[in-house]
Amino acid sequence: MEKSFTISGKVVDVISRSITNAEIVVKDGFISAINPCEHVKDCYILPGLVDSHMHIESSLLIPSRFAASAVQYGTIGLVSDPHEIANVLGEIGVDFMINDAKKVPLEIRFGVPSCVPATKHETSGFVLDSNIVESLLKREEVVCLAEVMDFVGVVKGDLEVLKKIVACKKLGKKIDGHAPGLKGADLKKYVAAGISADHECSTLEEALEKISLGMMIQIREGSAAKDFEALSSLLKTHPEKVMLCTDDLHPDDMAEYGHINSLIKRGLKKGYDLFSLLRAASYNPIQHYGLDLGLLQIGDSADFITIDNPSSFLVQEVYRKGECIYKDGKASFEVNNEILLNNFSRKPVSLADICVAPQKGKIHVMEACDGDLITDSILYEPKIENDNLVSDTDRDILKMVVMSRYDNGKPAVGFVKGFGFKKGAIAESIAHDSHNVIAIGTSDKEIIHAINTLIDLKGGIVAVNNGGHRSVKLEVAGLMSNKTGEELLSDYNKLSSFTSELGSDFQSPFMTLAFMSLLVIPKLKLSDKGLFDVNNFRVINLFENK
Secondary structure, three states: OOOEEEEEEEEEEOOOOEEEEEEEEEEOOEEEEEEEOOOOOOOEEEOOEEEEEEOHHHHOEOHHHHHHHHHHHOEEEEEEOOHHHHHHHHHHHHHHHHHHHOOOOOEEEEEEOOOOOOOOOOOOOOOOOHHHHHHHHOOOOEEEEEEEOOHHHHHHOOHHHHHHHHHHHHOOOEEEEOOOOOOHHHHHHHHHOOOOEEOOOOOHHHHHHHHHOOOEEEEEEOOOOEOHHHHOOHHHHOHHHEEEEOEOOOHHHHHHHOOHHHHHHHHHHOOOOHHHHHHHHOHHHHHHHOOOOOOOOOOOEOOEEEEOOOOOOOEEEEEEOOEEEEEOOEEOOOOOOOOOEOOOOOOOOOHHHHOOOOOOOOEEEEEOOOOOOOOEEEEEOOEEEOOEEEOEOOOOEEEEEEEOOOOOOOOEEEEEEOOOOOOOEEEEOOOOOOOOEEEEEOOHHHHHHHHHHHHHHOOEEEEEEOOEEEEEEOOEOOOEEOOOHHHHHHHHHHHHHHHHOOOOOOOOHHHHHHOOOOOOOOOEEEEOOEEEEOOOOEEEOOEOOO
């Protein structure tokens, strides 16, 4: 039976860069006509928004739950890299993400994680070799080989890395990059391998060099990494080479600021062209990845959103293939899930496990900055109590622990400056990229309390102080919850409120902490195998003279 309807408003055409009062005729899920007319509803009709690169796991929600939360912001498409769950559960995890995403009407496509594990210098749950990657690339739900973090392997011609790239090229799918700070001859080799997009630019100079070599730049604004201010001028100078993304977005930040729609509003306030912003959020990623989404053209799938006006961007309705999937503040689809999927095997630890005996010389200390994944490496004299290196809150140098969630290996200990905690400790099973247990605290006692509370949960996020604690349990791979977005947000807000009393002024301390073990982002990081010098790509001793 034929299903048709009409809808009118100010139709925003991102291809012709025009806005026309018109009535859209939809028949059987497709746009059959767009008829100009004088009197229309007081709303704007425009293509749905696309996040060109994100890890759904960072929302702490499974894909179907995330979709129900994101659609209210006009998000209709995602390109997700299931890198996080792949490190924990391998192919089983990737398969879960793809299948769960199929339960909802959004266009959720995936990249195949290219670097699992990211390095050999950490304990990971699984390994995705070139044969597994090639098999996953053949799936119709996959549109790219996800962020190739091993840029050293690409530049030096590592056979296993090149096999993954060649397999992707044969299938005609895109290859995403991850090359912070790479430039010159090495960057040329990296791009020449076929890598066509990058979301790791933090300076305009870096972005322009990559654009000059043909790359698309994904302007990222997430919870920990925020590059919109530095890169937004590309929307004016190189609008056809830009896409928007969040990469990693915590649930509280999405609830407060929105999703891709928030970047459009910010761009408009800066005076950037509406059409360039909307193309970066729709046309460019749809064309780049070949997404199955319409662009408000006759014959297109009827995929669009209605808003009050671009400056406030209040989403009224969302349509996918001619069906209204969001209206009156509520998604029309609902998925009930009780997924139990985990890989957490760790016995409790004791104070003796994280003691560090003093040695001659200063220690290497990470320096973290809010809103930045890059850390500095600085030498400091350690604070010593009872023949043990301890946190020094007066100088804001705190002990950090990373230990395997997959076995009972010895915890690795380092120190970090910048978090600003004055009391308590936090711990989580979200630690990029292998998602081992990571913790930071103001005393060894508080750190052990946080870690063992997390172990009892078998994964999640924890804050402790003086015997009390708050937590969010993440029963799906220790990364995500089965709860709805509203339920999870309530739990997370209680945790955040508790954590805010500990003294840190970081906007997202849990998200920032999760990246302190990411061994492919300079300069100094900590894995369960020890302190890691990213620039020289090797494990180093905590003490400078060793």
